[in-house]
Amino acid sequence: MRSILVVNPKGGCGKTTLATNLASYYAVWGVPTALVDYDPQRSSLDWLEARPDKYEPITGIAGHAAKLHLPHGTKRVIYDVPSRSVVEKIVKMMTHADAVVIPVLPSPIDIRAAAQFIGEFVSKGHLRQRKKLIGFVANRVRENTIIYHELEKFLGGIDIPFVTTLRDTQNYVHAARRGAGIFEMGASRVEKDLEQWRPLINWIEGKRVSTR
Numbered sequence: 001m002r003s004i005l006v007v008n009p010k011g012g013c014g015k016t017t018l019a020t021n022l023a024s025y026y027a028v029w030g031v032p033t034a035l036v037d038y039d040p041q042r043s044s045l046d047w048l049e050a051r052p053d054k055y056e057p058i059t060g061i062a063g064h065a066a067k068l069h070l071p072h073g074t075k076r077v078i079y080d081v082p083s084r085s086v087v088e089k090i091v092k093m094m095t096h097a098d099a100v101v102i103p104v105l106p107s108p109i110d111i112r113a114a115a116q117f118i119g120e121f122v123s124k125g126h127l128r129q130r131k132k133l134i135g136f137v138a139n140r141v142r143e144n145t146i147i148y149h150e151l152e153k154f155l156g157g158i159d160i161p162f163v164t165t166l167r168d169t170q171n172y173v174h175a176a177r178r179g180a181g182i183f184e185m186g187a188s189r190v191e192k193d194l195e196q197w198r199p200l201i202n203w204i205e206g207k208r209v210s211t212r
Contacts, residue, residue, distance in 0.1 A: 001070075002098040003077040004204055007090055010113040011083035014103045014139040016043040017172050019080035022101075024181025025201060026076045027056035034074050038063030039082035051179030094133065099204045101163075103139040106151040118158060135163040135203050142168050164199040167192065
């Protein structure tokens with residue numbers, strides 16, 4: 001079983017979008033998958049409730065339960081960690097994680113928040129032991145913009161893998177509305193998106209040389 005943490009203490013950076021689409025990827029390939037939602041807003045669980053029966057099943061679990069009970073045979077567990085989570089809590093969860101995905105938006109506020117987040121890891125001595133587990137994703141990107149190039153320069157200057165860039169597209173909105181992931185949409189419509197996801201999937205699955 002492999003576990004993937006999707007985390008960023010700042011809200012609105014697309015954690016749930018990444019978590020739900022990761023879960024849908026594994027479901028499409030018939031991998032028994034659980035989606036654990038730690039966010040009180042229950043966005044991931046709401047997405048699952050909207051998911052039609054025609055799609056492959058994904059087990060939804062409320063992370064605030066006293067004890068997590070994963071179904072027997074679960075192979076992939078995706079954790080949607082809420083904003084406002086403190087570093088100590090994240091570090092504790094990382095102890096059992098095989099990969100930690102941090103989405104960052106191309107905005108000055110998000111860049112500063114990401115720098116502060118990593119700074120806290122460095123100051124507490126956590127980064128050195130765990131940096132191989134952590135990968136950044138530039139999320140909701142419009143390429144050829146000044147702020148994206150600033151984000152790209154920032155992420156490229158950190159000693160942590162900058163795994164991939166996901167573009168700003170309504171495909172994610174349309175998929176989420178019907179409880180699906182982009183991996184369950186028409187291939188011709190999401191061809192570019194699937195290409196952008198490939199490095200992330202490879203990295204999570206242990207092909208760490210596929211970093212950007």
